[in-house]
Amino acid sequence: MEKGRIVILGAGESGVGAAMLAQKQGFEVFVSDFGAIATQYKEKLQELNIAFEEKQHDADKILNASEVIKSPGIPDSAPIIKAIKKNKIPVISEIEFAKRYTKGKTVCITGSNGKTTTTMLTYHILKKAGLNVGLAGNIGNSFAALVATTDFEWYVLELSSFMLDDMYEFKADIAVLLNITPDHLDRYDYKLGNYAESKMRITQNQSSEDVFIYCADDEETLKILKSTKTDAKAYPFSIRKKIEEGAYLENNNIHINIHLNDQLTMSITELALQGKHNIYNSMASGIVAKVLDIRNTTIRESMGDFKNIEHRLEHVAKISGVDYINDSKATNVNSTWYALESVGSEVVLIMGGVDKGNDYTMLKDMVHQKVKAIVCLGKDNKRIHEAFEDDVEIIVNTFSAHEAVQVAYHLAKKGDTVLLSPACASFDLFKNYEDRGNQFKTAVKEL
Incomplete structure (x- = not known):
């Protein structure tokens, strides 16, 4: 019996996994990614002899699918998804x-x-x-x-x-x-x-x-x-x-x-x-x-x-009585609120980056109670200054993890916590939040 044709949109971890399973189950499989496919995933598809395209969505190769599996990152408003739905082709998740x-x-x-x-x-x-x-x-x-x-x-x-x-x-x-x-x-x-x-x-x-x-x-x-x-x-x-x-x-x-x-x-x-x-x-x-x-x-x-995951309230070091914590995974305001809520003492907070239209009001009380200084780490820190200038006496701009850690080191006293919890995405100065967290940890270890 003919199994049908499965088209997978997005060739990341989830897309390539779906391709592996679809192939194993005997489907004809085609993978399409609008961006460039990372080397590790491209090599996996080549090794399994699975047809794919990158940097485009070729409608002729997609709209003949019996079912489409899409990456969670692709919104329903994407033109290719609209075309697929117009053709009444079911769209499901890899899960x-x-x-x-x-x-x-x-x-x-x-x-x-x-x-x-x-x-x-x-x-x-x-x-x-x-x-x-x-x-x-x-x-x-x-x-x-x-x-x-x-x-x-x-x-x-x-x-x-x-x-x-x-x-x-x-x-x-x-x-x-x-x-x-x-x-x-x-x-x-x-x-x-x-x-x-x-x-x-x-x-x-x-x-x-x-x-x-x-x-x-x-x-x-x-x-x-x-x-x-x-x-x-x-x-x-x-x-x-x-x-x-x-x-x-x-x-x-x-x-x-x-x-x-x-x-x-x-x-x-x-x-x-x-x-x-x-x-x-x-x-x-x-x-x-x-x-x-x-x-x-x-x-x-x-x-x-239990040991928590890397970049999530990860204890990096204690230097001269100051705790250094890497919470680079905090890419939204809520996560930073949780991070501040979980640390005791006086905090030197390193925050900033690409702001996704953040509303900082929910942080104001917590910052007022716990934060003695903010070290901004991002290309444009204007909104952080505006949000917290009444709550924190010291707000400093820095443009690298090394510089942010050096400044924080001088601001912190014994018993304080230096917390990297940015509340923002990392793409202005770093490849991703992992890169930001790793650069922070390297800088701390060089103190």
Whole structure:
């Protein structure tokens, strides 16, 4: 039987993974990228003998597809997507496609902030408990590539709203929604409600056999829950109130109750991840672990020895009594708010870069309380000066990671924290946020 022709738009990690799986399943495969394809991905496609094009979308080679798999980064407003939809060709995400070819179960994690950390922590606990588990999604590994090459019983997937938008039949066995705060609103007609609906797609197709874990303290989540029906068994978590079934905080202890006779209690001082937002992340991961009947001792150990990802509140060094923290992954205002919330002491904050129309008002109180100086790292720092000139006495402009670290070193005193948490994209001075974080770490180590 003829399988049909699959066209994949975007030849990054997700696109090349989808191509590998489609080829393995016997489809005719064509990959098209409007930009240049990175060498590693081009070599992979050549090695597998998969047809591709770059720096263009040739409509003749695309509009004869039986199905299109698109990269999450391509908006529906792109001309090629409009043409595909006009021709009534189905457009799906790589995650949707991959799920068709695995019997493995999924833990799916989404949220505006904290989803990478929670995904990594959940994977860490499940792996330590001896489950046959894979890690994929927005975190950097292609789910389709894993399905094509391995056979896991469980997959922990980090899902962005863009991925969820192109998922239809997909069902999460365990769905986690951490929070909903304004991000990427340009893709949602600048309406927070549209973005919230997108996030709630994580519960679609769930039955009473499935589980939905959410934050009972998050206003936008509670709002969208009123208008979204889900049959899944719900386990909320909260640091403000006692929760009968789920997780809550009391006297600096996390309590996780899934089965009434088997409660997990753990002091927040034992957690590897510190700061209020990380209590939420740890609770969400802990509920997943309890749902899967993982032993309390394993959960405690895993939550205590977890190492966070690089460039996310990563402790770089302590020099002359000053802590240096790399949070280069904080490319929006919200992430920087969380970073400031999780550090104690007086802070010298290194921030700036390409500003995506940031609204800095939500940072003002936190900056006023904790920040003694701001070191701007970007080509145009005017908006940062305007936003914080009444809250911080010292605001300095710098144009390289080395210069920013040198200035911060002179401004910081023993007991302070120098925090790189830019709230902006990095493309004005760096290749990406990793490059920015690595240059910061190099500069700190040269002090």
